[in-house]
Amino acid sequence: MAGRAAVPEVIWARPERTGRGPKPAFTRADIAAAAVRLADAQGLDGVSMRHVAAELGCGTMSLYNYVPRKEDLYELMVDAVGGEHELWEPSGDWRADMRRVAYQTRAAMHRHPWLPRLMSPVYGFSPNALRYLEHCMACMDPFDAPYGTKLELLGMLNGCVTTYVSTELSTTERARSLPWSEEQENAVRIAYLGSQVASGAYPRLAAAFMEDAGPIDMEAVFDRMLDRVLDGFEPRSEGSGNQ
Structure with a gap:
């Protein structure tokens, strides 16, 4: 039986965590920081949902409640590094x-x-x-x-x-x-x-x-x-x- 077609979505339009249950244990910032640490240490090929979950001390499947796809994880990483840019007052030049x-x-x-x-x-x-x-x-x-x-x-x-x-x-x-x-x-x-x-x-x-x-x-x-x-x-x- 064919699976249901995927629906495109933007990670930033999603709530921080889907599903019911207790208060989320992690934020997107926590997840992005863990993934960036892994990538800095092991390269991009060392970043996987399993490795990020281990870095955070949670189960791999529970991480999918926060980040549904690996592409979303990459987007979180790029955004986290983007936050390192210094935004100064324009000089006029x-x-x-x-x-x-x-x-x-x-x-x-x-x-x-x-x-x-x-x-x-x-x-x-x-x-x-x-x-x-x-x-x-x-x-x-x-x-x-x-x-x-x-x-x-x-x-x-x-x-x-x-x-x-x-x-x-x-x-x-x-x-x-x-x-x-x-x-x-x-x-x-x-x-x-x-x-x-x-x-x-x-x-x-x-x-x-x-x-x-x-x-x-x-x-x-x-x-x-x-x-x-x-x-x-x-x-x-x-x-x-x-x-």
């Missing part, structure tokens, strides 16, 4: 404020390396996410553009930061798994790359590497990325066309 937002987002992702995997518009309208969005829109009040453009800017900025941090984290994670030092690994790869470039088969790459042979400053690259995203939204003067 929208570019400076949006850079500050980007740096906060990057820092949160480094504190919680599993977070980039859960970044999704689906989780973008939780209580803390809405407060964050309203704050960002207030920071952009001096930016003379339609609200839709401001939301597009924020989405693009967050997307770039998420991609950037994902690369940073994957590089760090890989280095930790190596049976030798990161310096040894880099030395071998640089030597191989040098031999290939010196072959003459890649003249443009050779020119690029000769132009800037020093170590990559990841902070400076991050700054330039932010500038280029924000530059793309700066109002153009009349007659500038699409240049």
Whole structure:
């Protein structure tokens, strides 16, 4: 016999706990905090309803009275981390404020390396996410553009930061798994790359590497990325066309 079709719902529209019985033993904040602790310690793959229940000291089935689906648990986790954002009084310099937002987002992702995997518009309208969005829109009040453009800017900025941090984290994670030092690994790869470039088969790459042979400053690259995203939204003067 076919099961009843699932009905879509939003976790925030549900009461804290369904069913009858005594006063709930846990809040959503308790559950989210337990899941975040697990993810920080073991990675996102270490988060399951069973493991969160064990962390809280309750039965797995009883946890479903609070959180009906694992996707809801993920949404609670993203919202909990969203609450870590500092919401300051806008400075009046929208570019400076949006850079500050980007740096906060990057820092949160480094504190919680599993977070980039859960970044999704689906989780973008939780209580803390809405407060964050309203704050960002207030920071952009001096930016003379339609609200839709401001939301597009924020989405693009967050997307770039998420991609950037994902690369940073994957590089760090890989280095930790190596049976030798990161310096040894880099030395071998640089030597191989040098031999290939010196072959003459890649003249443009050779020119690029000769132009800037020093170590990559990841902070400076991050700054330039932010500038280029924000530059793309700066109002153009009349007659500038699409240049």
